Amino acid sequence: MADSVLIINAGSSSLKFSLYREDAKQEFVCSTNGLLEGIGTNKPHLIIKDNKKNILYEKNWIDPKLFQSSARGALFDETMEWLFTHLGNDQIIGIGHRFVHGGSKYSAPAIANEKVYEDLKALTPFVPLHQPGSLSPMRVMLDKRPEIVQVACFDTAFHATMPDYAKRFALPRKYYDDGVRRYGFHGLSYQYIVQYLQETNSPLANGKVIVAHLGNGASVTAIHNGKCIDTSMSFTPLDGLVMGTRTGHIDAAIILYMLQEEKLSADEIQDLIWKKSGLLGVSEVSSDMRDIVEEVNTNGTNAVYAKQALDLFTYRLVGEIGRLVTSLQGFDGLIFTAGIGEHSSTLRFEVCKALEWLGVNIDKEANNSGDLIISKPESKILVQTIPTNEELIMLQEVLKFAKN
Numbered sequence: 001m002a003d004s005v006l007i008i009n010a011g012s013s014s015l016k017f018s019l020y021r022e023d024a025k026q027e028f029v030c031s032t033n034g035l036l037e038g039i040g041t042n043k044p045h046l047i048i049k050d051n052k053k054n055i056l057y058e059k060n061w062i063d064p065k066l067f068q069s070s071a072r073g074a075l076f077d078e079t080m081e082w083l084f085t086h087l088g089n090d091q092i093i094g095i096g097h098r099f100v101h102g103g104s105k106y107s108a109p110a111i112a113n114e115k116v117y118e119d120l121k122a123l124t125p126f127v128p129l130h131q132p133g134s135l136s137p138m139r140v141m142l143d144k145r146p147e148i149v150q151v152a153c154f155d156t157a158f159h160a161t162m163p164d165y166a167k168r169f170a171l172p173r174k175y176y177d178d179g180v181r182r183y184g185f186h187g188l189s190y191q192y193i194v195q196y197l198q199e200t201n202s203p204l205a206n207g208k209v210i211v212a213h214l215g216n217g218a219s220v221t222a223i224h225n226g227k228c229i230d231t232s233m234s235f236t237p238l239d240g241l242v243m244g245t246r247t248g249h250i251d252a253a254i255i256l257y258m259l260q261e262e263k264l265s266a267d268e269i270q271d272l273i274w275k276k277s278g279l280l281g282v283s284e285v286s287s288d289m290r291d292i293v294e295e296v297n298t299n300g301t302n303a304v305y306a307k308q309a310l311d312l313f314t315y316r317l318v319g320e321i322g323r324l325v326t327s328l329q330g331f332d333g334l335i336f337t338a339g340i341g342e343h344s345s346t347l348r349f350e351v352c353k354a355l356e357w358l359g360v361n362i363d364k365e366a367n368n369s370g371d372l373i374i375s376k377p378e379s380k381i382l383v384q385t386i387p388t389n390e391e392l393i394m395l396q397e398v399l400k401f402a403k404n
């Protein structure tokens with residue numbers, strides 16, 4: 001019977017899981033990978049593969065009702081059901097859960113218990129797209145298999161090194177003391193990128209690097225010597241860049257306008273800014289970058305709106321990179337990661353072209369052919385695409401607890 005560690009990564013449009021099995025060399029190697037993607041779109045897709053990329057299970061849902069976010073629970077349950085009935089003889093010695101928000105109480109991984117569960121549940125209003133998906137598998141396992149060590153790993157932890165002026169909003173001091181400040185998210189992904197640069201002896205490991213994590217949630221982070229200097233997301237993962245369904249940064253007074261003039265309720269505003277805005281709201285096509293690009297390329301009925309959404313996404317991303325280059329006082333490298341960052345060569349090209357004046361010189365062929373280094377040798381800034389691996393960072397954290 002092999003010892004295994006299960007890692008669950010609940011994203012806003014996806015649920016990823018990886019099962020790591022201990023081999024004869026006592027190393028934990030990924031044996032099964034699952035990806036449920038397209039949550040919140042009308043065509044979610046589940047695919048589960050073994051470590052040789054053979055497909056173990058696949059399912060497509062085509063149902064307009066799935067567009068409603070209330071259908072998320074059912075999709076999560078079905079994925080989890082498959083997982084728990086296919087564990088075979090594996091003995092799970094630990095489970096890692098990605099928690100986007102740790103609030104002011106949790107800035108390091110924490111072992112799950114009732115207190116931790118309740119503390120994290122209380123943060124749900126700040127991360128409505130994520131916390132329910134992270135909490136539900138933890139709850140199931142606390143009830144069914146309380147003997148298994150479960151570790152909550154936080155996106156916020158990586159950003160603890162930001163200086164006071166990057167963390168603080170210009171509000172009366174009381175609010176900062178009450179926890180109203182910039183936390184930053186996607187930290188497990190940024191931690192992985194830093195580790196990757198160190199392990200590959202990259203000249204960027206000790207340099208000034210901008211990392212763009214562009215998934216359904218999108219953020220950019222300025223890193224110097226492996227430490228976070230500033231990042232685009234703040235109190236919640238709503239701030240910063242335009243995202244799949246989130247507004248990114250908007251004038252806070254717009255919320256007052258919606259409340260007072262448009263007479264929207266707090267719940268309606270919450271729904272609007274988290275689930276109906278971003279690429280989806282502007283394009284009226286989809287929250288999924290693949291659909292937006294296809295609508296533009298095929299000159300579909302909403303091609304003009306889709307192009308506006310794409311241009312806005314790019315413009316705001318380039319602007320935020322500019323701000324962070326100033327925070328770093330220059331930069332040596334630019335890294336793209338996560339769903340859009342890893343796969344959309346068009347987006348990477350547009351961003352790099354807009355940054356040419358800062359010394360970014362993209363190699364068009366390398367960018368299109370999926371190479372990891374996509375800048376020309378003479379480029380002042382090294383540009384790389386690095387597939388993220390939040391699961392590996394969580395595995396390392398779980399093993400610290402489960403193996404001792």
Ligand SMILES: Nc1ncnc2c1ncn2[C@@H]1O[C@H](COP(=O)(O)OP(=O)(O)O)[C@@H](O)[C@H]1O
Nearest residue numbers: 011012013014215216217288289290339340343
């Ligand atoms: N081949 C592709 N081209 C462009 N965008 C892609 C491609 N594959 C995935 N994406 C985009 O990546 C995003 C999802 O990223 P991901 O990091 O998996 O999501 P999450 O934020 O839920 O973790 C979606 O907008 C999707 O359209």
Ligand SMILES: CC(=O)OP(=O)(O)O
Nearest residue numbers: 011012185215217237
């Ligand atoms: C923090 C966040 O938005 O995460 P994701 O991109 O996985 O939804």
Ligand SMILES: [Mg+2]
Nearest residue numbers: 011012215338
């Ligand atoms: Mg993600």
